[in-house]
Amino acid sequence: SSAEPAAAPVRAGAAITPRTGGTLRAVFTGGGATESLDPFAGGSPVDLVRHDVVFDSLFTFRGNELAPALAESAVPAANGRSFLLKLREGVVWHDGSKFTARDVLASFQYMSAPQRPYPSELSAYFDFSAAKVVDELTLSVPTRQAVGDPALLLAAFPAKIVKSGVTATKAIGTGPYRVEAFAAGRETRLKKFEQYWNGPAYADEIVLTSLTDPQAKVNAVLTGQSDYTADIPYTSAKTGANSNDLEIRTAGDLGRVGFGFVLNATKAPFRDPRARKAVRLGIDRQALVDSVLLGYGRPGNDLFGAGSKYFDAREPLARNVDEARKLVRAAGIEGATVTFRTAEYEIGYNASTQLVAEQLKDIGLTVKADVVGVPEFFDVKALGQTDGIVFSIGAIPLLVAYTRLAAYPTLGLPDNQLRAAVSTALASTDEKQRQRAWVSVQTVMADRGNTVVWGLADTLSLARKNVAGVEVRGQAKYPYLGKAGLA
Amino acid sequence: MTPLLQATDLTLVAGARPIVERVSFALAAGEAVAITGASGSGKTSLAMAILGHLREGVTHTGGSVVVDGLASLPVPPPGLRGGLIGYVGQDPGSSLNPYARIGKTLLQATGRRVARRERAGVVAALLDRVGLPDLGTRYPHQLSGGQQQRVVMAAALARDPRLLVLDEPTTALDLVAKAEVVAELRRRSVEGVALLWITHDLGSVRSVVDRVIVMDGGRVVEDGPVADVLDRPVSSAAKHLLTSACTTASTTVTGPPVLRAAGIVAAYGRHAPVLTDVGLDVRAGECLAVLGASGVGKSTLARTLAGLHRPSAGTLMLQGESLAWDIHRRSRAQRAAVQLVGQNPAEALHPRQTVRTALERPLVRLRALPQSEYAGEVKLLLDAVRLPAELADRLPGELSGGQRQRVALARALAARPEVIVCDEITSALDTVTQSDVLRMLTELRAELGLAIVLITHDPEVAATVSDRLLVLTGGRVTRTGPTAELLPPSESPEQRVRHLLANS
Amino acid sequence: MTTAHPVLRHVAGRLVTSLCLLAGLSFLVFVGVELLPGDPVSSRLGPTATPERIATIRAELGLDRPVLTRYGEWLGGVLHGDLGTSSIGQPVTTLLSSRIGNSALLAGLAIAFLVPLSLGFGVLAAWRRGRTADRVISSGSLLLVSLPEFVVAGFLVLVLAVTLRLLPAVSLVPAGSSPLARPSVLVLPVLSLLLVGLAYATRVIRAAAATTLRAPYIEFLRLSGRSEAEVIRTAVVPSVLPVAVQVWLLTGVSMVGGAVLVEKVFGYPGIGELLVTSVQTGDLPVVQALVLILGAATLTVLVLADLAIIALTPRLRTGGAA
Amino acid sequence: MKRLRGWAVTGGWTVFAVVLVVILVGPMIAPHTATHPVGPPFSLPSGNALLGTDHLGRDVLSRLLHGGRPLLVTSLAAALGGTLAGTLAGLLAALASSGRRWLEPVLMRPLDAIAAVPPILLLLLCLTVMPNRTGLILAVAITSAPLSARVARAAAAQVTGRAHVENAIARGESWTWLLGREILPLVAGPLLADLGVRFVAAVYLVAAAGFLGLSTSDSDWGLLIVEALPGAALQPWALLMPVAGVALLAVAANLSSDRLAHRSRGLLA
């Protein structure tokens, strides 16, 4: 049957290493005219890919582990109310000048200014206005609340370091590539920066192309106009590549995105934990994976953050319609109608809502899909009135995932034990204690939580076989190309 | 010698009704033949068949037409039209391409490329042949009826065809213009061009044609040398046609005028005025004839009175009360009171509405008649204009030219007007029908006090039916007075016109 | 006395009316976009933003002030040639400048082919009414009309680009150059736009020409021996032009701002997609500027279209209808 | 040849009738519901699903059978409404050029203003004020009215000066008669062609509205097409069948309206 994938996707060019030289052409989803060279302005995948190779962060992820980048360490004070940031020596900017602590201080202030279209959320944790330069390569930064692992936050939120006193749109960074030409919504040409602190990159040149239509991205590679594209639709993957030269790759376990729903636990019927549990038991995870993800993924265990550190990889619940019906009856909501809010914010949101609505008919719940347009999806007022909302979270640190959910009054779970455990996980400077806190958080969520994560979706890319060195650091949709090139 | 044109047993039917029945005749090269016959006798249908064309709804069921050895039916051979046969249709108003200027139409009619520099000259020369000034830059709708007709004639002559098929080509022409056209055709005939000339006006073709064919009910009832047929007709149809009957004693009507216009100045766009200070009045039961050369502004005057053309100055009174120039500002009674029968009957009828609809609408809009009486009234109206009742359910395209003209007249009568403005309403009618219609109008004058403004180029008609006369020259009224004084019965038509125009 | 005079007066009057319309329109749209669901700030920040932050940023951007005040400021800016700043901080003028040219190029090319082709096919079909040529053209155009442009575009890409590799699948235009520098990237987008517009224009022109062909003067022209080519050229074509021009001009206008799907499928840098994304993300300054520019262009074209009716209809041209 | 033409026309009517019947009784004869998955997604035609399944494993045939009615109700209503309103305005404007000159700008300027707003914006604005089927019909109708109006006016301008129209005006005929009986029959051809195109455009605008979260039904044919597009290579039937449905409807409607125009000599030229 056509439900089987055409060919199992391969792991990203693991066996081959890139050679030095050549031009790598890659296509990513663009943001049209809203693209920007300013790392705190452009927010589309192609922007993020570009920011990643032009600018550096203080810390980054390698897989789900933290790795130092422009910073060497961030040592918190014992009470967690400040930390000392030690910077790397010998880093130079694209214009040849030396990188210093003053640049970092200026960047902190720039990124947290509310005029930025995407101001960094770090200012919720750190008091950048009171940060001080200690010496050429050291800063001291006070925090607004106790933070046990500041490096994690500095890596998790966008915190690219821009040069002090230079407009960010000039795109002078410290990264492995510098901008040669840029046209919003069309193309960026990047040239290798020979003085990169981590050793020069492989490809001499990278051409990033922006397209918005998923099929167009695939076509660009199929017809040889480009070498690589990430985040291709499952239908394209299933159709397969038309040449032996190309392959479909998967980002692997760490690059999966959790797809699911968040139930509104602040009002009936999902105020009742039995009702929430009934939904978890009522859905058919495998069917959803087979339909919405066309089999490219695996069932989820209702917890967000798969692939990140501290994740509780327990077994998914099996579908149990009888049990679910019993719970529905016990909660006194048999035959009730609930609304699930959805928009095609990501491919598959509307489809999964429609399918879940069909599946929950079996347990005596009528789900009314409230399909809205993308721009109004996160309308706070509307979120408060709906009973459930379709949601997805990729492999981001649990801390970020749970703070994001808690930020919306109707998405967070009103549970004291949970709240306490999350604060501990944030504040504690002790690794063991943090780990225990995360176990506790996820136990609560698994037991009586309001998230229904039915599947972990693969992120697929289409590449010429000689494209090598594409790394996933954080989200697989916007991979890191600093080490990529042609073999 | 084989004839240039040979029709053998030609039969055309519309529906089940034959409209041309077993017609046979021949035409030698250089010969000139007139075809005449009552309105609706099949003349136009025959002419079109010679050109290899059948109107929609007409089928060719038997016989043949051979022109210069080539059969025109069912499909005309290339070169037949235009090159071999030049054609002037019965309806000049709807014959000209409304999107092309006259000059362009004429240049095309020459059938050859004319160098840019010579174009204006060629056009002027073609127009001059039919007695027209240089109207090359005008569009057809900017011409008077007579001018359109002569343009069509000029186009037919432009290519020197060997046979000219002319379908009533002089109906809209005054005597002077007609004389010019006839003279031109006589020249052609002498040069060896064969003529097939459909006409009701046998008097003026007499000097041109050699033979006359008389048609009746689709058949040829008489075919012989011109003198024989005109002077010693054998068939009853021919006898009938040739005894021009209508004579009505002109009277002097007194009383206040029904319609009185004064000081009319009318122009088209920014051109110089067509009418200057024109005034007229007409009393109940009176017939006022408006006489004037082609293009002098007669139709403009008619349209102005009817509220369809806005004059730039002038006053108008109906029954002593002021009447608005703009039709939109006239009341229902006023609209009914003044009716116009336009010059171009082909355009006056909606191509997709039956005769019945055309006649019923005025009953609906202008006369509060119960619906049950419509059918009877339609019958009466058709009868008044001598049309058979079965015509009621036909579309205008299925009527002959004279039939259309009479439908338009009947439509105007349907409104029960007090004044009827008739713009050349008898031009397409044979003498019999013409006198019938004119007699009918005269009766209406007497019975209902209908006032008539009769626009005509034919002094004969004016002399026969009108009480008073108004002569337009150069856009002004140059003579006005009782008909009997201005057109003494003792003078011949030509004399009368010369006389009239010379005095103005 | 020149005949152009009343026409000039008419045009002047129409332009003044158009300016008023444009002003009214911009106000309505300003207020209207305000009413659209979704909020510019929250839709831009996406799911990572907390409600408090959204509120702060709204205040920072001045979005909490009355609409009238903001409209007044915007209008003042426009009168000084300043179209404002987009929500990500770029001047709208620079954002639009190259894209408007690209869109106009696409539409212009499509129209340049559309005009002769639709006229040719439409008149041919009417002339051969009921015959094979008509059947082919009529059913072909009907079929094309029934297909949405994204299906047509997708099909063209599949056949001409992916399978046959004749043309580029996406319109990659190097930064800093114009699509004209690589004409091959224009072929498929132009073709897609053309096919859809062509089907429509052909149908309307066919119908108009068929009506003309039944007019008595056509019968007479034929009877007097004019060749069919002459009849078509001098009588049929002029009679369909007034209607055809409306269709061409309005199709052209809609191609400038409405080629969203085609731009998307080919990644062509035009304004159609910009408009849609700006509407969806509530980027008011960009929407405003686009509506203003497209509106001005449309109204100008409409005035031209009206003049075309007058110029191409003899009765109106000579009757001083202006 | 004549025989062949006759066949084509009969064929056109038959197809039209079949499509109409399918639309009317479709929901009753559908083997499954429009929403319930019956197999794996994108499966090709089989005994269980005669036309295969869509991206969610729902039966394409059943969705097709359920989706005809909303298509007709929404898209056809919108197209008819827009064309009617536009035509009326255009014809009136053309007619007014002889008498009431002021009427022309009153009718045409607002339509110009509408034409000057990008359709997508118009659609969104309408739907914000009236987020239901009526709003959608209204929105689509409004976007299509200006073009219809202009086509109608340009066509009518060619005939308004004719003597028979003048005569009708002179005898005080009502606007309805003047428009409906004097002018419309002579310009109906282009307007009918326009209507056909408006209908198809409406189908896809309605489908687009579905993606803005404003769908009025869950299996409108336009929606089926939009949904089937990404997987067209895997399951072409899911795309082809609704496309064929829309095309058939358009072709058949046009064939028969051509025929209608030909036959009813009293009504249409």
Ligand SMILES: Nc1ncnc2c1ncn2[C@@H]1O[C@H](COP(=O)(O)OP(=O)(O)OP(=O)(O)O)[C@@H](O)[C@H]1O
């Ligand atoms: N298409 C048609 N369908 C039905 N009847 C028609 C059609 N065309 C003409 N007729 C009828 O055929 C007869 C002959 O018409 P034709 O036009 O040949 O007459 P005519 O001799 O030219 O008359 P007139 O002098 O009035 O022009 C008329 O009675 C007319 O009503």
Ligand SMILES: Nc1ncnc2c1ncn2[C@@H]1O[C@H](COP(=O)(O)OP(=O)(O)OP(=O)(O)O)[C@@H](O)[C@H]1O
């Ligand atoms: N729309 C127009 N624009 C400009 N000139 C016109 C227009 N209509 C008519 N004319 C001119 O006005 C003059 C008067 O035309 P009108 O139709 O009143 O003449 P007429 O006396 O009825 O002639 P005929 O006997 O030939 O019908 C003519 O010279 C004609 O060329």
Ligand SMILES: [Mg+2]
């Ligand atoms: Mg005749």
Ligand SMILES: [Mg+2]
């Ligand atoms: Mg006249």
